[in-house]
Amino acid sequence: MLKPKHFFLLPALLTLAAIILFPLIFTVRVSFSSWDVYQTGLDFIGGRNYARLFQDTRFWESLLRLSGMSFITVTLQYVLGFALALAVWKKMPGGRVFRVLFLVPMMTTPVVMSVIWRTVFHESLGPANDLLSMIGIGPVPWLSSATGAFISVVIVEVWQWTPFMFLLLLAGLVSLPREPYLAAAIDGASPTRTFWQVTFPLMAPISIGAIIIRLIEASKIMDTVNVMTSGGPGTATETPSYYIYIRGLRDFQVGYSAALSLAYLVLMIITLTIIAKLLMRFLVGKDD
Amino acid sequence: MKNKSTGSISALAIAAAGILPPAVATAEDYTKYGVVSDLPGTCNYAAIDAMDYSGETLNVITHAIPVIGEPTALHAEQFAELTGAEVNVVHVPFGDLFQRIMIPFQSGQNAYDVLFYASLWIGDFNRFLAPVPEAYTNSSGMSDVTDSFKGVATWNGQMIQYPMDGDRHYLKYRTDVFENPEMQAKFKDATGRDLTVPATWEEYNEVASVFSGFDWDDDGELNYGSAEVAKRDDLMFSAFISRAAPYAKHPDVGGGFFFDLETMEPMINTPGFVRGLELFVEAQKAFPPGGSSFGLGDEIFSFGGGQTLMSYSWDDAFIQAQQEDSRIRNAVGAAPLPGAKEVWNRETGQWDSFEEPNRAPYMTWGWSSAVSKESENQKMAFDFLCFFSNEANTFHDLQIGRFGVNPYRDSHFDSTFWQGLGWDADVADSYVTTLSEMEDSTNRVYDLRVPGVGQFMSSMANGVAEALAGQKSAQEALDGVAKEWSDIVDRIGADRLRDAYANVVRLEDNED
Structure with a gap:
């Protein structure tokens, strides 16, 4: 039974409907239309866009590529972020300064930083090859070879988002209880053993949270790819987000790109749920 | 300039007649706009100065500065000052330009009166564009446009793009x-x-x-x-x-x-x-x-x-x-x-x-312009495009590389013009010969x-x-x-x- 107090929920519900439900439902509707550069409006073509999607090898290849890229970048971000967090966790000279400095990359705009990194990796004029040539290496085809371009994108991603991992893990570290460390010290545990037997298990829940958040963000990588490589050479760095952008906003295949977006959303939800379950099972030892 | 009552009066008379004004001989000094001098032509400074669009608004979408965006902003400002119109210019990066034009077209919105875009999009945009009226196709500037670029602007026998650039590889x-x-x-x-x-x-x-x-x-x-x-x-x-x-x-x-x-x-x-x-x-x-x-x-x-x-x-x-x-x-x-x-x-x-x-020879796509069929200010829009590409402005724009305006009129294939910019004769000759011979292929x-x-x-x-x-x-x-x-x-x-x-x-x- 509706009571007057329930109407206080109305603003929040309306906002939710406007910013989440409407776009989602509209996208679902668009995905069943042939809205295209030549076809205006919402006709109904059934599941034709979804059938086409299953035969779109470029989309599936981009998903595979993204899997590899996300695995590499998030793993590196986690390892580096954890190492940096451990380094400034204990009191050290200039620790506060380092904490701020480590966060700078995360606070910069991805597009602006991608432009700067593209200049750094410019094979004729960029400082990366200049520096390497001083030690007799190069020129390295940073952006014009498939491997080089992939590595370049990974480097930029790791540089930009390791601070995020650092921030979350440092927050986790400072909130750890002291008792287990006292017990470990009494038992004479070495620093390495203390880390693996105490710190790492205690940090598992927050590690899983940080990894999942970064995986979600990494799966949306688009601006770095767009600015640095345009998905190339060939399709070597093309990710699903960038591919959907091309189909939707460059080719103006609105209906098909809506189908791609929804399929991608569903795939990501399923994949990330599975990854979260597996991480919980292996790192924490339970499913929830 | 619109503080002159004569300009307003003549503009009203012209608007009432529904025709373009002839080239107006004038002693007015327009060099403050950056042109060496006002050149004779249908839409020269004097002719546009005689128009009065006070209280009217023109919405223009164009490329980001500098390529085409910069001359658009420059000539929009001049047009506004000469006619009293309010001209709003929206600059959009190339990657977004197509959709920013297409979405209002498809949804029936009258978002922009004047559009600057890549000429090869005519296949997608043609049904949304207003044909160029005869008064403008017969203008002095248009009669000088090469046949190939008139062809680029034409769709099913009707000119629907307003030529203001010429490109080729x-x-x-x-x-x-x-x-x-x-x-x-x-x-x-x-x-x-x-x-x-x-x-x-x-x-x-x-x-x-x-x-x-x-x-x-x-x-x-x-x-x-x-x-x-x-x-x-x-x-x-x-x-x-x-x-x-x-x-x-x-x-x-x-x-x-x-x-x-x-x-x-x-x-x-x-x-x-x-x-x-x-x-x-x-x-x-x-x-x-x-x-x-x-x-x-x-x-x-x-x-x-x-x-x-x-x-x-x-x-x-x-x-x-x-x-x-x-x-x-x-x-x-x-x-x-x-x-x-x-x-x-x-x-x-x-x-x-x-x-x-x-x-x-590849007559590759370049910049073009057009007026939306939905525009309620089509005459002002075409006057703006005619002014944008008038003789004095075009010769001015051709000289500035970053503007992205390249030869598209017969008069542009004149070696002496380029030599006047400091080019050696053989360089200028090779340039105009290469470009003009493509017109003959x-x-x-x-x-x-x-x-x-x-x-x-x-x-x-x-x-x-x-x-x-x-x-x-x-x-x-x-x-x-x-x-x-x-x-x-x-x-x-x-x-x-x-x-x-x-x-x-x-x-x-x-x-x-």
């Missing part, structure tokens, strides 16, 4: 190297033949490879043979068309270059295109480091900055090289795009040999100006990029493109595309 090369006896001897030692400006793409690749990887201009930096636009989503599709055209565009075979007009079967994987792509792949050996990911800006900088011996694409690299502060000023030359001695004949299914290389290639051109070009660029990256052979890559093109034809409809493509074929087959 041509070859640019370093004359100081080609004329250097030491370099000529080096080339002869390496190849056994004399060093000449490449007449075929095979020769282009050969010259480029010989002059790659050493310091041929003694500036202490390594030089390279060729700078080309090879980055997938950065206009590379146009570079590929330039390279493939002479192998695939047979001078004696009409009826379509990209498609067989009758069947709408894609020609993109026929041997002519494949040969063009193979040579594109091979050419990478003579690119500067990173050259395989060069966008247009990199290409301009590489050739215009003196790093590479040759280049081809739009005017920009040549104009960059000829800037006052350029260290290679007057050390460059222009020439027609290389041709082919073997041309694929799709009617016989054979390669035909040519004694003289077959040339297929009967074997020209135009862009695929049909609905969904973005989809076709995106697909082609992806296939070419896969071949350039070594992911697929040239034939495999273009077979994939042909398959995608067939799918697009099925989705859009062969008849719809055929009707549109007929406009392109008419231009290519010289039927207009």
Whole structure:
């Protein structure tokens, strides 16, 4: 039974409907239309866009590529972020300064930083090859070879988002209880053993949270790819987000790109749920 | 200026008559607008000054500054000051320009009165554009526009785009190297033949490879043979068309270059295109480091900055090289795009040999402008475009490389004009001769100006990029493109595309 107090929920519900439900439902509707550069409006073509999607090898290849890229970048971000967090966790000279400095990359705009990194990796004029040539290496085809371009994108991603991992893990570290460390010290545990037997298990829940958040963000990588490589050479760095952008906003295949977006959303939800379950099972030892 | 009552009165009279004013002789000084002097013409400063659009608003969408965006902003400000109109200019990056125009069109909104965009989008936009009224097609500026650029602006026999730029691809090369006896001897030692400006793409690749990887201009930096636009989503599709055209565009075979007009079967994987792509792949050996990911800006900088011996694409690299502060000023030359001695004949299914290389000049897309059919201020919109491209403004804009306005009128092919900018006579001559001779060619290639051109070009660029990256052979890559093109034809409809493509074929087959 509706009571007057329930109407206080109305603003929040309306906002939710406007910013989440409407776009989602509209996208679902668009995905069943042939809205295209030549076809205006919402006709109904059934599941034709979804059938086409299953035969779109470029989309599936981009998903595979993204899997590899996300695995590499998030793993590196986690390892580096954890190492940096451990380094400034204990009191050290200039620790506060380092904490701020480590966060700078995360606070910069991805597009602006991608432009700067593209200049750094410019094979004729960029400082990366200049520096390497001083030690007799190069020129390295940073952006014009498939491997080089992939590595370049990974480097930029790791540089930009390791601070995020650092921030979350440092927050986790400072909130750890002291008792287990006292017990470990009494038992004479070495620093390495203390880390693996105490710190790492205690940090598992927050590690899983940080990894999942970064995986979600990494799966949306688009601006770095767009600015640095345009998905190339060939399709070597093309990710699903960038591919959907091309189909939707460059080719103006609105209906098909809506189908791609929804399929991608569903795939990501399923994949990330599975990854979260597996991480919980292996790192924490339970499913929830 | 609108503080003069005479201007308002005459404008009202003109508006009432519904006709354009004749060129108005005036003693008014318009040099404060940056022009040397007001030139006679239908929409010169004096004529526009006589109009009164006070209280009216014109909404303009254009490219980001500087290319086209800067002259749009400049002339909008002038137009506003002269007529009293309020002119709002929206600048949009190239990657977003199409959708920012198309979405209001599709949703029936009257968002913009005047549109500046890439001329090849006419296949998508034509149904939303207002035809250019006769008063403007008969204007002094329009009568000077070359036939080919009038053709580019025309759709089903009606002019719907307002020409304000002319673009084509041509070859640019370093004359100081080609004329250097030491370099000529080096080339002869390496190849056994004399060093000449490449007449075929095979020769282009050969010259480029010989002059790659050493310091041929003694500036202490390594030089390279060729700078080309090879980055997938950065206009590379146009570079590929330039390279493939002479192998695939047979001078004696009409009826379509990209498609067989009758069947709408894609020609993109026929041997002519494949040969063009193979040579594109091979050419990478003579690119500067990173050259395989060069966008247009990199290409301009590489050739215009003196790093590479040759280049081809739009005017920009040549104009960059000829800037006052350029260290290679007057050390460059222009020439027609290389041709082919073997041309694929799709009617016989054979390669035909040519004694003289077959040339297929690529009248590539450039900037164009138009007025929305939904605009409630069409007369003011066309007056603005007429003013934008009036004689004084056009000659002013041509001189500024970053503006992106290139020759498109017969009067622009005057060597003395370019010499007046400090160009040597032989440089200016090579430039205007190259450009004007393209107007006379009967074997020209135009862009695929049909609905969904973005989809076709995106697909082609992806296939070419896969071949350039070594992911697929040239034939495999273009077979994939042909398959995608067939799918697009099925989705859009062969008849719809055929009707549109007929406009392109008419231009290519010289039927207009």
